[in-house]
Amino acid sequence: MSKKEDFVKFDKVDKSYDGKVLVVKDLNLDIEEGEFVTMLGPSGSGKTTCLMMLAGFETPTNGEIYLDKNPISNIPPHKRGIGMVFQNYALFPHMTVFENLAFPLRVRKISKEDIEKKVDKALSMVSLSEFGNRMPGQLSGGQQQRVAVARALVFDPSVVLMDEPLGALDKNLRESMQYEIKHIHESIGVTVVYVTHDQGEALTMSNRIAVFNDGKVQQLSSPDKLYEEPVNSFVAEFIGENNTFAGEISDISNGSCKVKLDQGEIIANPISVKSVGEKTTVSIRPERALINPKDKMDNNQKGKIEEVIYHGDHTRVRLNLLGNSEFILKVPNSSQNLDIKLGNEINIGWNSHDARALDPK
């Protein structure tokens, strides 16, 4: 079976609630069949609005959304056949778990035996076979969550939307649920559109991530690309940890540039800068800068250790480097890092390829 490309397609979608502010601006997004796409962004960035438009609870102010090539703006939610997992599960409190799962099948007038078969299958998928007769109120948060997932999948929808489904769970449970949802996705191959503000969640689960800010998709790419190669300073800041230097381009040639800072100068990889004199923000991941590098690196600076925080498997070191007193290093714990002591001056090196000169903040 060949997978359909642009199975879900947002085409130039705008959304405004009050006619003054655009919550979603010119959104274009293609989602492949069977893909797990996460909309990631801070609150108020428009990601939930996009999900609601796809589910049919909000109408686009402009533009069109296509599901399997068909425009769906005029189709009411109950005819879209899209499963949805809500933030607080939205299980029907007056129905048992079984009735909750049977609800979408009953409204589709499926025969009683088929309903029982399908519900049993869905319950065993989330390993809750024994819980059919319980009321949702008698279940723990994690169990309710799994019931909600099973309910969204039981009627075999082509797309499942999940609106911060793990937000109410504690950390350990959240992590195990991440894997569980990921496995369910892999085993049944349904298209999932997932909304979260938790970047860890997005990185673990998704095939692709759309980073939202200010109503726009800032970057749409796979988790590793998003982390390694952010295209602008918002994405670099939002995903993972990040050291930044603000400066001005003093020279640019052959895929490398010189950035003049308030104190000193560094060599960087020009991503969104083109000419000399442009303002820029240079972004370096903490684990890409090394202490006393053995191999030769084209950036070498001296920094003073201002703070050392022990984290078990690694140590976080805060340095004052080139006037930036927030420069963070992650040093793996090994017996060699002996001169990491408060107040010491150390040599720091990094490759210019890992220092990405992005747009100024």
Add this chain to the structure above:
Amino acid sequence: MSSETQKILSTDGIPLEESLKKAEKKNKIKAFLLVTPLLLFLIITYIVPIADMFSRSIDDKMVTNMLPKTFKAMEQWDGKELPSEEVFEAFYLDYKILVKNKTAGKLQTQLNYEKNGFKSVLKKLARKQKKFEEGNYKEQIMKVHKRWRNVEYWRAIKRRAPAYTYSKYLKGVDMYSNEDGKIVQVAEDRRIHRILWSRTLEVAFFVTLFCFLMAYPIAHLLATLPMKYSNLLMICVLLPFWTSLLVRTASWMILLQQQGIVNDFFVWIGLVTDDNRPEMMYNKTGTYVAMTQILLPFMVLPLYSVMKTISPSLMRAGKSLGATPAVAFFKVYFPLTIPGIGAGCLLVFILAIGYYITPALVGGASGTLISNQIAYHMKSTLDWSFASAMGLMLLTGVLVIYWIYNKLVGVDNIKLG
């Protein structure tokens, strides 16, 4: 294992249960002291009056105390034929004292309840008895009025002999115990109380229904509108609460009377002709309209408080799972509002069943309810024991409804907010 080893001791060696009781004693006393004012208030203003009402409704000591000698003499009388001279003499002596003390009027009223026309007979006796000679009272009394020869009047007196009676309760449902002591219905044209009871139930039922039909959409809107609109709407709902009941009822009179605003409007739009204005007041219509308006907030508020707690995502979930809006409403939303419906209906029904002032003002003859009858007996006939009896019947009726409701829906499911 013996029970001694099971007993858990605290660190000091005192049994744990005892030491727990000791530790909590202070808190329990404090809690009790806090509720004492309310408890006293309830006892004085609620329990005591109801107990008093009950004793008043079955109390028949007044007549018993007025005619002590007569009832003693009547103990031997079988009630088949006219009583003996002994009874006549005793009655004469009792009645003489009453006339002297100027309390004969009460007896006349009481006995008139028992037998119509007794009052005039007794009044005549009060005038004539001054000239009675000693001895042969039977002849003398019978000479005063021929009705004294009728055994029924004597039976009427005897019926009032016991200190306690349930006759008022029988009267409340248009029954009485006849001369033979059998419980029978009153004549068909005099069965007014049953009409009133059934009308009260009917009005309460329909008022509850109308309130429900109107309050449900309002409450839903209140619970789902954005804050600034819902506050405004809430004020509109509560505004009647802040207006005097009398003012509201009076304004309905202005609106609904035949020359009133509503009728003027109907004439103006040509719905009715000027000389054919419908009567919307001083009948059941007036009672329905005014009571529904007055009791509406009691339905809105419990419904609102329940709907407020229903997450809007539940309806969305229903729709996203493929239910049409109507199905989602009836399968998901409606069942979740049942506690509020129960609370609102119970509240409105119970309030409506005992409603007094509005039916009295706008009800007219065909719109009065049982409570108006109670008030009538309190104020006009001064038959307080009958009023008490009907009041208690009303209270019992409410308790029965509450009990049925508890069986059907369960009181735990009520949510008042």
